[in-house]
Amino acid sequence: xxxxxxxxxxxxxxxxxxxxxxxxxxxxxxxxxxxxxxxxxxxxxxxxxxxxxxxxxxxxxxxxxxxxxxxxxxxxxxxxxxxxxxxxxxxxxxxxxxxxxxxxxxxxxxxxxxxxxxxxxxxxxxxxxxxxxxxxxxxxxxxxxxxxxxxxxxxxxxxxxxxxxxxxxxxxxxxxxxxxxxxxxxxxxxxxxxxxxxxxxxxxxxxxxxxxxxxxxxxxxxxxxxxxxxxxxxxxxxxxxxxxxxxxxxxxxxxxxxxxxxxxxxxxxxxxxxxxxxxxxxxxxxxxxxxxxxxxxxxxxxxxx
Numbered sequence: 149x150x151x152x153x154x155x156x157x158x159x160x161x162x163x164x165x166x167x168x169x170x171x172x173x174x175x176x177x178x179x180x181x182x183x184x185x186x187x188x189x190x191x192x193x194x195x196x197x198x199x200x201x202x203x204x205x206x207x208x209x210x211x212x213x214x215x216x217x218x219x220x221x222x223x224x225x226x227x228x229x230x231x232x233x234x235x236x237x238x239x240x241x242x243x244x245x246x247x248x249x250x251x252x253x254x255x256x257x258x259x260x261x262x263x264x265x266x267x268x269x270x271x272x273x274x275x276x277x278x279x280x281x282x283x284x285x286x287x288x289x290x291x292x293x294x295x296x297x298x299x300x301x302x303x304x305x306x307x308x309x310x311x312x313x314x315x316x317x318x319x320x321x322x323x324x325x326x327x328x329x330x331x332x333x334x335x336x337x338x339x340x341x342x343x344x345x346x347x348x349x350x351x352x353x354x355x356x357x358x359x360x361x362x363x364x365x366x367x368x369x370x371x372x373x374x375x376x377x378x379x380x381x382x383x384x385x386x387x388x389x390x391x392x393x394x395x396x397x398x399x400x401x402x403x404x405x406x407x408x409x410x411x412x413x414x415x416x417x418x419x420x421x422x423x424x425x426x427x428x429x430x431x432x433x434x435x436x437x438x439x440x441x442x443x444x445x446x447x448x449x450x451x452x453x
Contacts, residue, residue, distance in 0.1 A: 154305040154309050155193070155309075156267070157302065160275050161340075162188050163191055167194035169405045169406075170426060171198065175432065178201050180336070183205070184208075184324035191338045191340070192206055192338075203316055204316055205317075206318070209323065212265075214320065214321045217319065218317075228306060230262075238296075250290070253286055271302070274291045275291070324363075328366055331375045333373065333375060338377070341379075342358060360391075367379075371398065371429070376428075383404065383422060384422075384425075400429050400433070401430070401432075401433035404423040404424070406422075408421065408422065
């Protein structure tokens with residue numbers, strides 16, 4: 149399908165650019181798609197554009213993100229109206245637009261974790277990056293160079309996403325292991341967990357991390373139930389590998405996706421390419437009928453972030 153995959157807002161770590169490659173490693177049709185670490189649900193949206201499944205279960209332990217996605221899908225007009233009001237208010241705020249951001253952030257951290265507040269913070273903060281302090285509060289700073297995504301730009305994307313997923317989606321903010329227990333044969337689970345370098349639960353850059361051993365052990369639930377899965381997990385850049393490979397006992401197969409030139413390497417005057425690891429369950433690997441060394445490295449259309 150031609151055209152860019154719609155997204156609610158820029159979100160650091162999103163797999164939107166890699167989605168066309170990732171979909172090539174998924175079955176053409178399956179009953180339900182589960183995304184336990186959804187973020188902005190880029191793979192769900194991409195799969196829905198191709199009508200891969202009849203139902204989509206969008207989950208993330210970060211409940212405000214899920215509230216944002218749920219409103220974008222089920223009540224896009226309400227979300228856009230509320231976001232437009234907040235975005236417009238920054239130009240009339242007596243203390244300035246930067247102070248307006250901090251005001252909304254304080255409201256959010258005080259308990260007003262509404263979909264529109266979450267959207268504004270993401271649209272206005274540095275690099276669209278969700279960051280939390282040790283006390284659990286959103287602590288990312290505003291991008292001083294811009295005023296956040298214009299409501300006109302968000303409107304088109306939100307309505308496109310709603311048309312794809314409304315009436316076909318379930319939303320939850322559960323531990324990923326609970327999602328594994330829900331999945332059944334005929335479903336597909338796509339996982340994009342926090343990478344190992346930032347998976348310590350004390351790391352302030354993410355809402356929550358996961359333990360590598362716990363995650364590896366939990367995948368056995370899917371193997372035991374004969375549920376197919378695809379996992380984005382770490383990778384390599386400039387000859388350096390990041391993170392440990394998933395245990396061979398899981399019998400999943402690893403591929404490397406070309407994610408383009410590393411932005412960080414470019415800033416350092418290097419030309420290193422980032423490769424992201426993609427693991428597929430045993431039955432999917434058999435369908436592919438190839439080995440990791442034979443699988444072509446597919447180029448991304450945009451640079452990695």
